[in-house]
Amino acid sequence: MPGMFRRILIANRGEIAVRVIRACRAMGITTIAVYSTADRDCLHAQLADESICIGPPSPTESYLNIPRIISAAEITDAQAIHPGYGFLSENAKFANICRDCHIEFIGPSSKAISLSGDKSACRQAVKAAGVPIVPGSDGLITDPAEAIRIGESMGFPVLVKAAAGGGGKGMRIAHNDAALKNAVKMAAQEAEAAFGDGGVYLEKFLENARHIEVQIMADNQGRVVAFGERECSIQRRHQKLIEETPSVALTNSMRAKLCKAAVRAAKAIGYTNAGTVEFLLAPDGYFYFIEFNARIQVEHPVTEEVTGFDLIREQIRIAAGESLGYSAVKPQGHAIEARLYAEDPEHNFRPCPGKIGKLHLPGGIGIRVDSHLYPGYVVPRYYDSMLAKIIARGRNREEAIDRLANALDEVYTDQIVTTAALCAKVVRGDRFRRGDLGPDLLAEYLPKTSV
C-alpha cells in the first residue's frame, strides 16, 4: 500500500476540476491543474497549487491528449491523476498507461473500464450474476434476420443500441420487423462512425420506464457499498438537467433490492472505486440493469448531500489502497440538483459562450453551489457548456424543491443566457412536485420549436 498521495494532477477542467481541487485541499494534498490555452483564466487553473499549460484549445491536443497529460504529471512529480468525468475518465488505455508510468489512476482498473464500456458484454456478465437485465439479445447482433427473430420473441417496440455507445448515438427504436431491419443497419453505421465500433445489440423498449441509478463505491479489498439511488428522468437531448435523491418512485423495500442488485453487478465485473449502476424501473415496479458508468458522475453531489460523504475523497482513499471502513451508509433528507448550462432553452438550447460580466450565485441554508464561475469569466466555446450545479438539500422533498426554486431565481449571469430560469419553472411546476417525471415533462416548458 503506497500510503496517501501528496501530489495529485487533475486531468480535467471547469467545475469538476475545481471540485477535485477542493477535495484534495481538504485532505492536505497538493494539486496540479492542467489547462489549455483557452483556459488560462479558468478557475481550476487559478485555484490549484500548481498549473501547467498542456496545449491549444482543441481537446484532442489538450484534455484528451494522453502523452501531454502523462508528461505534465511526470514533470510535476504527480503521484496520481484524477480524471474527473468526460475526457479521459473512461479510457481504459489511459488508465493502463498511467499505471505503467507508476502514476495511480484514480478510478477503476482498465479491465473494469473496458468491460463496462462494452455494453453488450457487460450485460451478459451482470446477467450471469443473477441481476435482471432488460430482455434482449445475448450479445451482439450480426444478422438482421436474427434481430427480427429476437424482436418477435420478446415483442415490439425494440431498442437497437451500440455496444460502445453513449449520449444517444447509435441508438434506434423500432416498432415492427421492417423498421427493425433498417434500424440495425443504421445504428451500426452510426456507431461505426461515432465510436469506430459498429457492434450493436437489442433491448426491449420499456415504455414509461424511469431512469434510476445507484451510486456504488468499491475498495481494493473487495468491499462494495451502495450509496443509494438517484433519479435523473429530466433530460434534454439525452443529457441530464435535474437529478434527485431519493427517487419518489421507490419504496424502501424496492430501494433495498435495487441497492443489493447494484452491489452484485459491481462485483460481477470486478469493479473498484466509484461507479454508477443504471437501471430502468418499469411501471409495474420491476427493474432491469441497463449499463455501468465507470466514473464519478456530474450529479454525485446529491448523494453527498444526503449521505454526508465526500465521494471524491472516497475515490482518492480507495486509489491510495485504503479500505472503505464501513459496510453501509444511511441517507437522510432529500437533495435535488439543477444544472446551469450556457444555453438558451428558448432557442433549441443554442450554446451561448462569451463573457459573464456581473454574476450572482445563490447561497444560504441548504444551498450548495459547485461551479468554476467568477465575475468577468469568459465561457470558452470549445468545451461542454455546463457552468454550475445548484444543489438544494432539505429535510424532505418539498423543502428541497422550495429552496432550489428560490435559489435558481437568484441566479444572475450578466450577458449570458442559462438554463436557470427553465429549471426553476420545472421544479416549481405541479408535475415535478407530484413526482410525475416522465420524459415529456420538459417539453411542457419549452417553445414548440425547441423540443
Add this chain to the structure above:
Amino acid sequence: MPGMFRRILIANRGEIAVRVIRACRAMGITTIAVYSTADRDCLHAQLADESICIGPPSPTESYLNIPRIISAAEITDAQAIHPGYGFLSENAKFANICRDCHIEFIGPSSKAISLSGDKSACRQAVKAAGVPIVPGSDGLITDPAEAIRIGESMGFPVLVKAAAGGGGKGMRIAHNDAALKNAVKMAAQEAEAAFGDGGVYLEKFLENARHIEVQIMADNQGRVVAFGERECSIQRRHQKLIEETPSVALTNSMRAKLCKAAVRAAKAIGYTNAGTVEFLLAPDGYFYFIEFNARIQVEHPVTEEVTGFDLIREQIRIAAGESLGYSAVKPQGHAIEARLYAEDPEHNFRPCPGKIGKLHLPGGIGIRVDSHLYPGYVVPRYYDSMLAKIIARGRNREEAIDRLANALDEVYTDQIVTTAALCAKVVRGDRFRRGDLGPDLLAEYLPKTSV
C-alpha cells in the same frame, strides 16, 4: 391562531435581511425590505419582492426608527415584522407597538424581552428556577461598601456588569477592595452614558472559563426545545469571530445537563420564539448561567447545519401560532462559522468600507455562504462591517476545519481587506485543532499593536 403570514416586512439590512428573505420565499411568503438611502443597492433591497426606502443613512432615522418602520409595514400591508438581530430586535417597546398596530412581531413577548434585557433581574428569575448562576450580588449594587462585602465573601477577582449592558460596555474587572470600589463607580457612569441606566451588579470572575451558549426554541403552547450548544470563545473586541457546534469542551452528559438547564431558564422567564442561553463553563466542568439573548443570533447557521432545521422558518411558524411539533432534535456532525468583516486585522481591526470590485466567494461540498455581497457592491460606512459568514459542515470536527480553512483561502474581495485570512490562520493553527480556545488565542495571530 391567525394562520400563516402572507406578507412579512424585514426590519433589518445586509446578510440577515437576505437570510430572512430566503426563508420567507421558501415558505411562499411575500417579502418587503426596508432600506436607507445608503442601502438602495444593497442585496436585501434587490432580492425582496417589494422594497421601501425609510430614511437617510443614520440608523436612528432609518433602521432604528420605530415610526418609520411601522409606517412602512402599514402602507405595504405587512402582517408581521422580522427584526433580524441588532437594531430593534431586542427592543421591548418596538415589540409592543407592533402588536398594538396588529402586526405580529416575530420574536418573544415584550415582557420576555424586558426581563432578558435586565440582566440582574433575569439572573434572579433563572436562579429561582434552580439553574446555577455565577456567584454574585442578589440584584443591583447601590453602595460600594455592599460591593466590597460581597466581593470579599465570594473571593476576588470580581466582575462589575451593567444591568442593561452589552458589547463589553459598563463592564469592569476588579482584583481587590480598592479596585472594586472604583470599578463600581466607573461602570455605573459608563452604563449611564451608554444605556441611560446606571444599574450595575457583581459576578465572580471565573478564570479560564469558556463561553458556551444553548439555542432554544419555544412555542406559544409552552413547549421549549434545546437545539444543542455553540462555543464562541474566539472573539475580537468582545465580538465573536469564529463559532462552532458541538463544543469540544462538553461530554454528552454535560451537554444533556446544559440543555436541560437552558430549557428551564427559558421557562423561568416565560420565553417564546428563538433565544440563546449563555453559560460560562469553568475548568472544573461546572457551568453557570450568565445571560439570555432574546433574538436570533448571527451564529445560528452552525446549529442549522447540524440539526437540519431552518431556525428562521421555526421563528415564523411560532409567531404565526404554530406549535413546534417535536420535543427534541438530534444534532449530527460538526459545523464551524467564520465571520468576514470589512476590517484590517493587521491594523487593529480598522474598518475598511468601500467598493468591492471583483469578488469570489467559496462553494462546494460542506460550504454554506450567508452574505449580501455581490461584485461591485459598495460597503457603506454607516453600519456593522460584517460582509459574510462562511459556514463549513463536516462529519467530524477535523473535516469541518479542513473545509473551512480551504474555503477561507478561496475568498477574494478586491479592494477590501477582510478577516478571511486571519480566520484561516486561526482555524488551521494547532491550538484551534486541539480545541484549546482560550481568550488569548486570537492574539497569537495578530501584530502586537493590534491586540
Add this chain to the structure above:
Amino acid sequence: MDITELKELMRLLEESTLSELEIEEDNRRVRLSKAVQAAYAPPMQQFAPPAAASAAAPAAPAAAPDDAEEAWAHVIESPMVGTFYSSPGPGEPPFVQAGARVSTDTTVCIIEAMKIMNEVAAKEDCIIERVLVESGQPVEFGQPLFAIRPTS
C-alpha cells in the same frame, strides 16, 4: 461644432466599450468620456424579478420614484414613509394645485404615518408645476411628491 456630428460621436462612444474619445482638428477640440461607474448597470435592475413571487405580489409602492426623479429637475420630496393626502380631509379642496405659487410656510400636503397627520411645507418659494402622487397613495422616504419651479 455641428450638433448632428456631435450626436453621432456621442452615440459611437456610448455603443462602444471604450471610455474616452478625444478629437482635435483645426482649432477645434472635442473630448467625450464615460465614467467607469457607468459600466455597472443600475443595481436595482441587476436581479431579474423572481417570476413566481412578483406574479403573486401586489404593486410595490416604491415603483414610481426612480422615473420621476429623472424627469424633474426640482421637486418636493416626501420627508417620511406614509400615506399622501392632497387635502385636509375627504371632499375638501386640495392644499395646492398645478400653477399655485407657494412659499416656505405653505402646507402642500399631509403625510399620514402611524395615524398621525404630518403637514408638509414647501422647502423654498416656488411654483407647483405638477402633483406627482395621487391622494391616498403610499409614499416612501425621499419620493418626489411635487414637481416645482423655484421662484427665489
Add this chain to the structure above:
Amino acid sequence: MDITELKELMRLLEESTLSELEIEEDNRRVRLSKAVQAAYAPPMQQFAPPAAASAAAPAAPAAAPDDAEEAWAHVIESPMVGTFYSSPGPGEPPFVQAGARVSTDTTVCIIEAMKIMNEVAAKEDCIIERVLVESGQPVEFGQPLFAIRPTS
C-alpha cells in the same frame, strides 16, 4: 473627421488588449481610451495564493513564462509539455548558443516527453539571442525557450 475611419479605429482598440490609442497627424489629433477593461487585473493574479498550500509546494514549473513573454518580442515556444534539454546528451555541446544563426531545419533543443526525445527545430530563419530555459528544466506548452531575432 471621417466617421468610418473613426469607427475602424475604435473597433481596433476594442478588440485589442491595449487601453489607449492616440494619433496625431497634420493638424489633427485623435485620442481613444479604454478604462473599464483596465479595471480587471490579469486573472491569474485574481486569487491570492493560499498561504499554507503554496508554502508547502515546490516551485511550480509554470512560474517563468509570463514574465518572459512580456520581455521578448520573438521567441521559439515549446511545442509540448516535457523536459527541456539543450544538448543531445550529457556532457555534449549544446545544439545552439546565444548568437547562433539558425534556419528552419536546425534542431535547437530536445523536449523529452514520456521517455521520447522530441527534436525541436526553429520555426523561421533567425539568430538566437538568448536561451531562456536551463537544460533539464520542465517546460509547459507554449513556454518561450529561446529569444530570437528573425533574419528573413
